[in-house]
Amino acid sequence: MTKKQTMTNNKIKVFAPASIANVSCGFDVFGFAIPKLGDFVEVWFNDTGKLIIESITGAEGLPTEPELNVTTVAAKALLDAVGEKRGVSFSIQKTVMPGSGLGSSSSAAVAGAFAVNELLGNPFTRKELLPFAGAGEQLASNQLHFDNVAPSLLGGFSVIRSNKEMDVLSISYPDDLWIVAAHQQVEIKTKQAKRMLGQTMPISNAVIQFGNVAGLVLALTSHNYDLLGRSMVDMLAEPKRSTLIPQYDEAKKATLAAGAIGTNIAGSGPTIFSFCKGKESAQKVLQAYKKVFQHANIKVNYYQFQINPQGAIRV
Ligand code: HSE
Numbered sequence: 001m002t003k004k005q006t007m008t009n010n011k012i013k014v015f016a017p018a019s020i021a022n023v024s025c026g027f028d029v030f031g032f033a034i035p036k037l038g039d040f041v042e043v044w045f046n047d048t049g050k051l052i053i054e055s056i057t058g059a060e061g062l063p064t065e066p067e068l069n070v071t072t073v074a075a076k077a078l079l080d081a082v083g084e085k086r087g088v089s090f091s092i093q094k095t096v097m098p099g100s101g102l103g104s105s106s107s108a109a110v111a112g113a114f115a116v117n118e119l120l121g122n123p124f125t126r127k128e129l130l131p132f133a134g135a136g137e138q139l140a141s142n143q144l145h146f147d148n149v150a151p152s153l154l155g156g157f158s159v160i161r162s163n164k165e166m167d168v169l170s171i172s173y174p175d176d177l178w179i180v181a182a183h184q185q186v187e188i189k190t191k192q193a194k195r196m197l198g199q200t201m202p203i204s205n206a207v208i209q210f211g212n213v214a215g216l217v218l219a220l221t222s223h224n225y226d227l228l229g230r231s232m233v234d235m236l237a238e239p240k241r242s243t244l245i246p247q248y249d250e251a252k253k254a255t256l257a258a259g260a261i262g263t264n265i266a267g268s269g270p271t272i273f274s275f276c277k278g279k280e281s282a283q284k285v286l287q288a289y290k291k292v293f294q295h296a297n298i299k300v301n302y303y304q305f306q307i308n309p310q311g312a313i314r315v
Contacts, residue, residue, distance in 0.1 A: 011044040012118045016111035016312040017155075018096040019103035020181070020273055021147035024232040024264040025212035031147035032157040032173075033308040034181075037102065040093040040315065041071055041111040043119050048087040051076060058094035059104075066090075070105050071112035074136030078113050081132070082123055088116060099187030101267035106148030109136025114153070114312040126311070129153055130166055141190040148267065155311030157220065173307060174223040178282035181266060181273040181303040182251065182289045188244055193268030196240050205235040225261050225277050232262030232275070245270045251292045258288035 017038040023030035051066040066072035098104045113132035150158035150168045161167040215231030242248040252263045260274035276282040293300045
């Protein structure tokens with residue numbers, strides 16, 4: 001064992017929030033946490049020496065084999081790191097749909113790592129859990145990226161300076177920043193949505209992207225909503241991925257006309273989100289979404305919230 005541990009035989013229950021990654025121009029680099037939506041995971045020791053998934057509720061078709069499930073893969077990475085040989089049982093309750101663009105695999109992975117860390121008496125600090133949660137996320141998306149994992153674990157708004165070096169930063173944002181999100185009931189798999197982007201980008205587009213990434217960071221930290229709106233331009237993912245999302249162009253146009261600061265794709269979609277200045281504006285933008293989707297007869301779940309500053313918590 002590499003770290004001093006205090007054991008507990010009680011059941012431990014944790015919550016890890018959903019999140020919105022990319023945030024327009026910050027592909028694999030930006031992400032923020034959502035309140036209330038996410039994964040609840042309960043863990044306790046068993047005497048089999050194995051990891052056992054006792055139940056999964058709230059989502060269909062997720063694997064119950066521990067080596068194929070994101071939560072238990074993340075948990076096992078941590079248990080192996082401390083040489084823990086005892087078995088652990090898991091009860092998983094999801095309130096965020098896989099394939100929604102709301103970081104379902106990351107909240108699952110973070111909850112797994114966070115829960116067993118609590119069960120062992122916190123041998124690791126919160127930030128030290130990143131690689132373990134990353135092991136779970138990698139199983140889901142075939143690539144190690146932390147733009148959903150970091151905000152789910154740490155809360156707030158994350159900037160991933162380097163996914164490879166796991167260099168994760170937190171930045172501030174305005175107190176009156178509100179988000180409206182519209183989730184259509186179609187599933188988009190991150191693995192496929194990543195493949196459709198190809199491997200290269202013209203330098204002329206990359207230069208536009210760099211400018212907007214810098215602008216967006218400055219806009220959030222200096223509370224400059226005009227700059228925030230100007231910087232929410234994505235040359236990399238939005239042009240291709242928006243074609244997978246019914247009513248995307250209509251929803252973007254209508255929400256901007258209703259006062260949204262910017263509208264873009266949540267993660268790899270299909271959820272669309274808007275940044276708004278203040279609650280009142282968010283309510284108007286919500287109505288604009290509803291009008292578009294009701295007109296197109298599409299069933300949508302709507303969320304209106306402020307960024308969750310807490311990240312994963314024990315409940
Ligand atoms: N940055 C990731 C992507 C987020 O866009 O593919 C979704 O997991």
